[in-house]
Amino acid sequence: MVKRLAEMGVTVVLTARDEDKGRKAIEKLKTELTHINTNNIHFLCLDVSDPSSIASFVSSFNQHFGLLHILVNNAAVSFNDIGENSVEHAETVIKTNFYGAKLLTEALFPLFCLSSPNTFRLLNISSRLGSTNKLKNPIIRKILEKDDVTEEEVDGMVRLFLEDVKRGQWRSRGWPDLWTDYAVSKLAMNAYTKILAKRYEGKGLSANCFCPGYTQTSMTRGKGTHTADDVARVGTKLALLPPPDLPTGKFFIIGAHNTSVIIHARL
């Protein structure tokens, strides 16, 4: 998405927890993007699972750029191969995928440009594995599907899952069957995005989630029905939707076999 956004003339800050990897990614992008001015692509170090890294990132961002118009929360981990379902790293998965995105969003909030017509765009990269229809626990499902679900309820749901993991009861408590810890992190992300969308409706913030579908990346060990490049094009289009079409509180889901099919669901 960094590449596609830069091609669209957007000033982009690529982040990575590993400084070396991040700088190499920037160098690679600069050699590929010979047709545009690449001075608008920047790098800052960020480990979303570490609050002190978030704080120093936000401070550097503020110093160099001041205002932010688009935030794409893409960072995530899963420690399972396709077909596996271990929750050995559940805490890290929740801390990175949900709390990483949430804490970063909160820390950057004072820098969000919320003034009309420059509606601020928050695009959280999520997953259909975190759809509420994957939950078999009717009580938790009902809570997450409420229009007025609260942050406390979402945090409570996440805590309950981690307690079930500790007690070894997570298999019998109606949590999603596939990549359970990852799915719970995305359930929480979707619900949090819905809360933000509702809270800032009409106040200059558009908050949506996007599930790229089964995509060929490190997370899937290169397997998938879509290429990262095709999916990045769609993500970029969603991040840059013009104001009249810019929705909020949506879950965009890419078609299982065709990246030109995008389903719009309510979060």
Ligand SMILES: NC(=O)c1ccc[n+]([C@@H]2O[C@H](COP(=O)([O-])OP(=O)(O)OC[C@H]3O[C@@H](n4cnc5c(N)ncnc54)[C@H](OP(=O)(O)O)[C@@H]3O)[C@@H](O)[C@H]2O)c1
């Ligand atoms: N691939 C799929 O089929 C699929 C399907 C649905 C949703 N998604 C979502 O798409 C997004 C991108 O995933 P991907 O498929 O591109 O997987 P990926 O190749 O593993 O990319 C995940 C990225 O997150 C970064 N990251 C992990 N932990 C981090 C941390 N603590 N701080 C900062 N960055 C961190 C990783 O950095 P390192 O390089 O340092 O590890 C990596 O660059 C994720 O949100 C994922 O849940 C993917």
